[in-house]
Amino acid sequence: MFNPKSPRGRLSGKLAKKPQYVLVTENGEERTSNVTDAKIMKAVYNVDSNEYVYLMKCRPVILVRETECFALCFYSDLSFAAFFEVKGIIFRMVKSGVSYDEATDIMCDFFQTAQLPDMSGWVCEKRKAPTQHTESNLSVDGEDFRHFGCADVVAALENIIEGKSKWLLYDFTGENGGYINIHRHNKDGEAPEYKVEWVKWTEPTPIGYHAIVSDLTRLRRWLWDFAAEHKYPDPAPEWKSFDVKDTFQRLTFKFLNEEDKSDNTSDNNER
Known part of the structure; x- marks a missing residue:
């Protein structure tokens, strides 16, 4: 006992x-x-x-x-x-x-x-059997961390929950590679919600899901599983799938268009 x-x-x-x-x-x-x-x-x-x-x-x-x-x-x-x-x-x-x-x-x-x-x-x-070499990256509010452990990933989430940070992105390469992104959304007079998105780089088509959640217990468990074991969340009704390739293509085009507009503005100013 x-x-x-x-x-x-x-x-x-x-x-x-x-x-x-x-x-x-x-x-x-x-x-x-x-x-x-x-x-x-x-x-x-x-x-x-x-x-x-x-x-x-x-x-x-x-x-x-x-x-x-x-x-x-x-x-x-x-x-x-x-x-x-x-x-x-x-x-x-x-x-x-x-x-x-x-x-x-x-x-x-x-x-x-x-x-x-x-x-x-x-x-x-x-x-x-042997696995591919894995590299992990952690970014919090745009700041990248080179040396960290899963406890640091968990601490980053706690800072988001406490309102000290806004978002985190944790990704890893190699076998079963992918990423998870958690973003805090504050609502006037209400408890904050968290937008969670994860992508698994499967071949030939990657898998992607996102959800808006407020259950902190599940949020912590998802991130712990992901950081500690590279285990993705189990399918659930709140997860909505999205076309990963299409999303990234649209983001790329948007970025290129914004760069073109910026270049044109600079050219006009020089004239």
């Missing part, structure tokens, strides 16, 4: 809140970047209802060149796994019969100091 009086549940300050981590529970339905030792411990001891507890480090632990550990997972069958990426290939090291206390210690050590357990005797499993 979860014990809130345990030393693991009483940490505060920087060690108790590390925004570069994401904790996933409720069979993948609930996730938060506001992670603490107490939340990890509670999730582990409630793993039967959670199905699994997944702790992801947005900036993976680099072990050697092109080898990094990005997540730990404790399952309801008492198995424990550490996830690694090696030259684009995902592996997991698995151990069975892990107690709640041991799982808590491993996850909290990973959370506090990025420490990994001794994996001698653990079983290695290959999870998926």
